[in-house]
Amino acid sequence: MSKHHRGHDDGHGHHHHANQFTDMEARVKALETVLTEKGLIDPAAIDAIVETYETKIGPRNGARVVAKTWSDPDFADWLKRDATAAIASLGFTGRQGEHMRAVFNTPDTHNLIVCTLCSCYPWAVLGLPPVWYKAPPYRSRAVIDPRGVLAEFGLELPGAKKIRVWDSTAELRYLVVPERPEGTAGLDEEALAALVTRDSMIGTGLALSPEAAR
């Protein structure tokens, strides 16, 4: 997967490959087909595993980063200055050459991440990207009409709130730090992490309230 992101850059840290398989993707596809035909694997079981990584296992790393950021001002500071190092200190590291930047939601500004050219995603903290993140409608419309896209995710932001859209590249991946919900003063990091959804770290959602998480 990293191979297609090296060399042939267009100055953006990308090159165009939206409609073609990378070498790795083609090999994985071929393996899946052979193993399925031989009756060795069930594609539905693979889908279930992928789904688990997308929604459950992967994003838990990011949730721990956010919970620590909410609880520990020194860590929040570090994350703001050098997200790559702060995140690595928790044991979550990217591939060689990738850097992380954390963007913090505030009462004035909401942050949204996208990769307009392909599907660059902070996999070390969020796991595998959801299908919609890789789909052309999200990639094109997140930039042109972020407010409309968020509304489709059920997130209606007040008109006065600014939306900043961050375009990920092979070299730089973003993590949204959602605002800490009200009524969470007494919670420890583990309880806080349970409020941090995957979508809240992409910017297509907010962190859950303690009532909603129950």
Ligand code: FE
């Ligand atoms: Fe990309």
